[in-house]
Amino acid sequence: MVEIVLKKGKEKAALQRHPWVFSGALDKVKGKPEDGDVVKVFAFDNEFLAYGYFNGNSRVAVRLLEWDENQIINKEWYQNRLQQAIASRQFILSDKTDTCRLVFSEADFLPGLIVDKYANFLSLQILSSGIEQVKNDIVEILKAELNPKGIFDKSDATARGHEGLPIENGLLWGENPPEFLEVKENGIAYNINIAEGQKSGFYCDQRDNRKILASYTKGKKVLDCFSYSGGFSLNSLANNASSITSVDSSGLALETLKQNVELNKFDSTKITSIQSDVNKQLRTFKESGELFDVIILDPPKYAPSRSALDRAARAYKDLNRLGMLLLEKGGLLATFSCSGAVDIDTFKQIIAWAALDAGKEVQIIKQFCQPEDHPVRISFPEGEYLKGLLLRVL
Template sequence: MASYLSLRQMHTIKLKKGKAKAAHQRHPWIFSGAVVDDGEGPQNGEVVQVVDHLDGFVAYGLYNGQSRVAVRLIEWDSDRRPDEEWWRVRIQRAVETRQPLLRSSDTNTVRLIFAEADFLPGLIVDKYADFLSVQIHAAGAEKVKHVITDELNRLLRPLGIYERSDANARMHEGLPAANGVLCGDTPPEWLEIRENGIRYEVNIAAGQKSGFYCDQRDNRLFTARYAAGKRVLDCFCYSGGFSLNAFANGAASVVSVDSSALAMETLKRNVTLNGFDESKHVAVQADVNKQLRVFSDSGQRFDMIVLDPPKYAPSRSGLEKAARAYKDLNRRGLLLLERGGLLATFSCSAAMDVGTFKQVLAWAALDAGKEIQFVRQFTQPEDHPVRASFPEGEYLKGLLCRVV
């Protein structure tokens, strides 16, 4: 590891003519097709120097010959060679920007590091009460895992740091899945956290990704303002974020739907944990699209519906297919709303921009025979920032729609 960080034998990656413009504008991705193949590629995860076709310095980056993104750029100052201290400083800066959230008395779950947004590609770190959950999706971050772990432990002194690097992204980087304790204690099977004053029990060693989605923190709080006295349907509910917020704000009843058995178990525990009236709650383990048809066929109606599906468009190539899926899902949801009903609908597909999403909703409303107003746009919270030079980091968007 010392030889990797010393950079004495740093490789140089040359870009083809006309391929350096985006990199000079601080976009962090160099695709494999932009690289001159000299037959002597560095090791995957190695720090490299990137130059243009005239050998002018562009940036330092992390190389991976197996990935479509051949180099992930991390530093544009030629005098700041990315060594161990560079990684530590970047981690410190990321954590420092989250201090307002870390000082909150009613929320103790925060995203501490958000990959490219924090100049740390392939690294995601979430804080859940006194434990940290780490996801490493790129070979460059994998190379310095021990540095990442040590610095996080030094800065935050958690009870334990747990790795959940089992995403498909690792496969594209030539990395095996990795799941387990990096340091400290093993997290309990059920760890209690708080978000906006609501208590949750989460399992950060199982289930989806890190066990809880803190990117909807602000959106859950805002939509709940409309829940008082309403019949609420929460689809793709997972551990119950929107459902619990609706109850906390006086919903008359809540129906929660998810296909995951673990989600249903977690949700029920969380309803009980917060002391909400279980007689007003129905948890349905089912495919959401099929269950929406069941509700429609039975004549059931709701005053407010939340649709928070998984990513339908993993890339731009899948956008057309995803748009059809989003349209059909939202059409089915709108059919269950009468005049004055509210639909809070989301997309976590970075390939789908908010303008396209609005068009999809317009088509869904037309097919459902409904007229809708866009009341509010939703986005990701402050601990999921978007770098100006990396708009791809803006993945979460949502719309609050009213049937008129």
């Protein structure tokens, strides 16, 4: 096995079980590893640190996965890791919820692997060359453990480019999922599109937050921005919101939302869908003087890296400023960020700037986070990406 030796003083993060070793920390590479090969990582004084995946293309040169030198990284090792991850999510699944994240990359000691369960189908995202090398083993283990109808490869994230990997989107094993697959979450049914939908098919990371926020929407006029297939909209309908306006730029997403309203036999007269750029539509509402009781802002990732933080901060500030201006006095703004580069303190500061620009007094009444199937390893705080605030705008 190829051995990697770190520069003096660069072993601290690995000793603290952080899973990333950056290329600038490498001193010697004893051998010629292929991208995705498992290597042994040593400190400058030749103390063993961990096993990890090597990648010469990536800024993260080694992704650490095992700190016990006596372990052998083989199919049995992957089986044990997958079994642990799957077992830890079983309490989430029930007759009311048949979708959740089964494997969450570094949080489950499998850097670069995401596995989502959608009813009887599995959707995989493979984001590291190390997992790409053992993809067949992963599929075989998942087949044996879960007996799904099909396993679909949804590895179309731009992150694969950093690892020198091409985009993949297609069936890995079993049946192709139907164009619209019915899943359940908190008793609400959804038609989702795994092949063409965003991310791995559905945003199950908002499961708890959708339910919490719905409790504030009874009898309220709700605006759901970046609504996608209607998670927040459907929960608000289930809790008897008086009306809901759902805005998204994707026609497919809004068509799926329409199907989901029919699927749950909700009152379709209560919901209006608008296909538009959200910022443009918010300005249109402002010009027409339309106001809402509850507004939900759940935008895509504005800051994919720290280098994009300043630009993202301006985008978040303007979005939230517009949202605050469209609320009735005392109305509620539920605002989210899924950018890992934006921590909660930075997000609160951005909200403070937005309130100042909007000329509004704002109270934080609740803080949102990602659910239990998206755990955060204490040694890897970067895994905490989803954060949100429920604000009362005075």
